[in-house]
Amino acid sequence: MTPAGSLLAAHDLHKTYGSTPALDGASFSVHPGEVVAVMGPSGSGKSTLLHCLAGIVTPDSGTVTYGGRELSAMSDAGRSALRRTDFGFVFQFGQLVPELTCVENVALPLRLNGVKRKEAEGTALEWMARLEVDDVAAKRPGEVSGGQGQRVAVARALVATPKVVFADEPTGALDSLNGERVMELLTESARTAGTAVVLVTHEARVAAYSDRDVVVRDGRCRDLEYAV
């Protein structure tokens, strides 16, 4: 069923919000370390696909398999634990906790995994340095620029060395220059760490940072890889 060697694969997903179908038979797969762009017009179901893949939303039907395990067969707590340990997230905006400092924000996934504060913040600082935002570590998100904030978010997504990073329009709120910088750092760091990236975007130039692209249209996904 799932393409050979895939890390995360979805098969024939259906999801309806109210009476609006968001996914209508979508299939998808990503290999370890691969950067896949999910493209498609607004309302096509890109984000829903991402939420289903990450186990945030349970599809009405269809299967999501991660590392040989069926997500829908796991409990909510199990999926949450998986998201803490194996997945990372970058969103368009509103994702940093405003009252925590940047370094505390980056350290949060580690803290949620039970890592001690000192150690977590040490690792967080390393990642912030890699993303060139270690100078704003002690500042609160409200005090840094949009590009810096987004890089802090990328650092947070990568800090727990996840297997998959889900990025939902990560550059949506940035200008082209900052957006490209964020994409460069994200894909570079992911490739170095062997992290797979599922990149939801409607911008071709952002999608161009991927290894492969997948189009979602009317809730259906054209994953050529999957057809194999």
Place this chain on the structure above:
Amino acid sequence: MTWLRDLGLGIRFAAGGGREGWARTALTAVGVGLGVALLLTAASVPHLLTERSSRDRARAEVAASRDAVVPKSDTTVLRVNAATEYRGIGVEGFLMRAEGAHPVLPPGVEAFPGPGEMAASPALRELLASPEGALLKERLPYRVTSTIADPGLRSPHELYFYVGSDSLTPATGGHRLAGYGDDTPAEPLTPVLVVLVILICVVLLSPVAIFIATAVRFGGDRRDRRLAALRLVGTDIRTTRRIAAGEALFGSLLGLLAGLAFFLVGRRFIGHIELWNHSAFPSDLTPALWQAALIAVAVPLSAVLVTLVAMRSVAVEPLGVMRHTGSRRRRLWWRLLVPALGLAVLGLTGKVEEDAPVDPYPIAAGAVLVLFGLALLLPWLIEAGVSRLHGGAPAWQLAVRRLQLNSGAASRAVSGITVAVAGAVALQMLFAAVGDEFESMTGQDPSRAQFHTFSEKVTGDAAARTIEKFRATEGVERVIGTVETYVIKPGTFGEDEVTPTTSLTVGDCATLKELAEISSCEEGDSFVVHPRGDKELSDWVDETARKGEEVELNPAFGWDPKAKSVRWTLPADAATVTTSRDPIGLEHSGIMATVGAIDPRILPSAQTVAQIKVDEGVEDVAEYVRNTAARIDPGMRVATLASTERDRQYASVQTGLRLGAAATLLLIASSMLISQLEQLRERKRLLSVLVAFGTRRVTLGWSVLWQTAVPVTAGLLVAIAGGLGLGAVMTWMLDKTVTQWWLFLPMAGAGGALIVLVTLLSLPLLWRLMRPDGLRTE
């Protein structure tokens, strides 16, 4: 002019802001309205008390006939108090007999009740007709022929009656009464009571004020954003402030109307509501005009002021709202000054003599300063405390950081708790000190008897019959019955000489053995009983109780010209014994005689007294005892032994205080809940993101809990420390000793419950917001 224009603009925004604007205005209006209704109710309390006491006095005996001997006339009435108690609720009433054709009528009664007829209050009438009142009906087996109208009742649910009698005489306890309406000036409250009342008002009303202030700020964040949009089209900062003030003004004016409506509607139902056996006539609940006017002016004014002050810490810029946080550190010195000043005022006032006229205002002012000083101290303490908190689990970190960023809102809500709890703790300590002192003075022993009855009706075998009937009553374990009177030494005595007097107690041997240390007793014996260890008093007894000599059995002889002399000789072989404590805790001394030695029927003004011990496990045992008493003599009074009585009264004051404090805590809890929910809704997206991260629900739940728990705990600590301090000082001022230091525990528990309650009630929304819908932007 610009002021008016901008205020008007604000009002237009509040009224025309679409659904969201209306929702905000309505929320404020309801919040303010609740507060206003409470304030109006509180303002009505003096009027309520005046009205009640004036009705109470209108039906009391006219002062002129109370102390003097009233001649019998066409209008005079004989009456005896027939008050009783039913299942813990007082039932007051009188047996009455008209002495002429035109008897005076108490207020609310149209016709004098004939023999066996009863004029009852509506509530009593209803109770007697219902199955719940069956036992009372047995005690008051009269035909209810009329209803007492409202002017004759203290409150709508009062249980009150007048019963006509054809057998009542002055000899059987009837007291002659010339008319109704006690016109002596009412006794003013003692200074101590004034202080207590002022404290209670402060304690219960200040949270209301704080609640109103919070209600005015409901939805403030959204309003700020709207104002930012106005700044974008060119409004200056002052204008935005005035517009905000206009919005607040409109909300509070609506709140004023809502409050008036709540009050008027609530008042109509107040007649049907009973709280702790108290009720009130709707017409009694009328606030004093000047107080109502004060509320009408002060509430909108403070709404505007609160808004303007709140706006000072917010910079509404065209592109958004900035909060000045961290930049302006709170200063400590002036916050410390206020409670210190309060303590100083109290200290300088010094100890209060209980009866000496004392100006209560410095005391009240001192207490108020201390309480509000605590509320002022709190924001500083919370800010200072929170800034020192670090690390901990993520839930703790999230909560603490949130408080560090903005502890103002939390402090404001919690300061209401601080005032309420500190005041309640201080008041409870005070009450406990006063109450315990009383308790230790009485030293009654309710384990030996729980009831004490006395009746003016004395028959030959009065005591014996009384004992028999009570013994036959269900639930009664033991009865001590005696006939008691005063006897005097015969002869004439000078103007400034006190007639030697002692008491005479007649009972059977078993009974007398309960009252004095009598080793052997036979029917026909008499005893001289000395008080324990008091030579002077023993000698005084011996002045009257001379063995082998006569005593005068009619205490009125020589004083009342109509009184006839009744003489009796104390046998020469009467033994002298020492008294022992009776079940009520009294020590009987004087002469004790068995029924064989003296016939109680010859005693001119004696009382039949019974002390009854019951099995408290029997349900309604008190009602059985009272019913038996009423069968023996409808005028018989039944008293519950004082120690339990006091306990109950004291407990009810405490319960009242606790319930009042609990109600204010609930009010505060609701405002904390509203701001908590508002804050959660604002953070919907952030919550979804945290969930995407795999944050456990529990973690976020805990963080919400900590966010409430940290400030509330701080507030409670301040409140308890401050309340204990204030309570200790006030107790010292009343020259009492603090007896109970641990009375704050229930309040602390209530505070804990509040934390849990606010958290639990915000959890459903939190769970809902944690659903991934928040992530959907498309």
Place this chain on the structure above:
Amino acid sequence: MSIGHTLLGLLESGPRHGYDLKRTFDEKFGHDRPLHYGQVYATMSRLLKNGLVEVDGVESDGGPERKRYAITDAGITDVAAWLAQPEKPEPYLQSTLYTKVVLALLTGRDAADLLDAQRSEHLRLMRILTDRKRQGDLADQLICDHALFHLEADLRWLELTAARLGRLAEVVLP
């Protein structure tokens, strides 16, 4: 743009006269540049020679002789291959792509597939450019960016067209 493939595609819906073909072409794709009849004639002879069309019949009711052309199986295969083959991403590609989309619609093929294939091709080139940009110096970056922005514009057009396929079908289908 390949006129030969376009005419072939038009024949797929049924045999037509040369003049008929020209009129339909002008109607659907010609806009302000109508096709010259001689060009139709020349193209049809080339297609005839290559065996992609055949003469279905000759009519001469009073006027000059008119040949009716029909598409052969080889012709159909040729059209399908052409449609499936994404164009090399380059500026001003729209007219060719537009022709392809309309023909796909006219011949009942999946126009969305065609657009997706084209998008993949564009993205493939964009990936290469992005890669080059990441490794190159500032001059390289600027040059690559220029190309990237153009390609992105094309892609946006593709996206918009994909979203409007339904309405386009209503317009072009008889």
